[in-house]
Amino acid sequence: MESIDKVQGIVEKKELLRCAEVSPAVIRRLPRYHRYLGDLIRAGKMRISSKELAKLMGVTASQIRQDLNCFGGFGQQGYGYNVKYLHGKIGELLGTDEGFRAVIIGAGNLGRALAGTHMFDRRGVTRVALFDNSASLIGSKIYGIPVYHVDALGAFCREHKVEIGVLTVPKEAAKSVADVLVKNGVKGIWNFANMELKVEDESVVVENIHLGDSLMTLCYEVKNRLSESVEEKNEDIVHI
């Protein structure tokens, strides 16, 4: 009887968890946990406490426990977390087992760079094709990935059940390409065009990358730290 109660308790909890919206702040931290746990596996570490992981990652143990408990009890009191198990669970949450397929649109510098990385495979995503409008590229392969004309994009996505589109086209072309993707069943767009892409379909997710914004933030900090250290020096002189 007790065990049935327990099982039901777990089921109830899962239902609740599925309903309660997890905050974006927490979600954005998951990949980082996953990364660190992967490193720990490679280092041969079998178990870890929230305290130890917190120290390693430069966050609080509270935050780690709080974050993980949005998705379920992955640890064990008095023991900590099993590194491999936790890594696997977070991977599951992040969809590494879903077998997502991605196409890259735009075979320019950035498109090629992305085609050449192992970033996708490592996360269980397959790059099935590249698309471009330059005649000289069509029919060739880049890092083993076939390049097709962008006119064939829609049909390809439907046929191959592509879930993810990576946009590395000039920003003028981004919206129209995105529309083709959405119309043909793509559910996530990773947008590198220098603009905020919005799509009408509510069920489609857009992740905008703004490398330029990141560079500017860095410049701000550089500028500020420089003036800070000057101020500190001046203060020293004044106070002595």
Next chain:
Amino acid sequence: MESIDKVQGIVEKKELLRCAEVSPAVIRRLPRYHRYLGDLIRAGKMRISSKELAKLMGVTASQIRQDLNCFGGFGQQGYGYNVKYLHGKIGELLGTDEGFRAVIIGAGNLGRALAGTHMFDRRGVTRVALFDNSASLIGSKIYGIPVYHVDALGAFCREHKVEIGVLTVPKEAAKSVADVLVKNGVKGIWNFANMELKVEDESVVVENIHLGDSLMTLCYEVKNRLSESVEEKNEDIVHI
């Protein structure tokens, strides 16, 4: 007399502002404001209210006014903000006038892609050199940027007063290259290696880019929206 008081008031305020640490959340929003204001200039817009800009950007007018007031009163009651003036002021804050110089270390796919963009020039940053350890590249130019051997990195940074280093090397090499940069006066590191780079020198800023984390977040959302829409459908059926 009154005007002197006023001037002193402004000076005091500026002093205060320089001391009060601005929150990272605000700073990370500045480049986005700058981007939208640039677009508005190109669209010929002369003035804009916080309300109008808020609608355009999908944020609250309160947030915009609050954010801008961390740095000073850039607007005018009853009028709004002068687009060009505000754009210029935010640009100043972000260091576009500082004439920062950057080197890119690693002439692989990503390094080349970054060398080929206008992202830097647009933000007032000059790419002065590329560094690599592949003999075939040394002495050549990529998009007009000279490629040197990585052994020459330290001396080059000192001589040319380089402020920013862009790291597109494999993660195994990242730390040692970063150390060379820091030792030779570089004040900001834009790190694309798939690891969190930490440097000992407090005055050096590191901006870590984790494209993989972004891809995983996208995958999470795609996975979740998909199941959400399924749930919605099921709910519909249940409730009818």
Next chain:
DNA sequence: TAGATTGTTAATCGATTAACAATC
């Protein structure tokens, strides 16, 4: 002056941290 809109203070909201009971 009247209308508009900022700059700024106060209220709300959400996220992080601390604390501790549960339990392995």
Next chain:
DNA sequence: TAGATTGTTAATCGATTAACAATC
């Protein structure tokens, strides 16, 4: 059992939003 560490609740902190007086 005693020690350790989780899962979870309560307290704190910070960031966002609302409101409004100041003022162009």
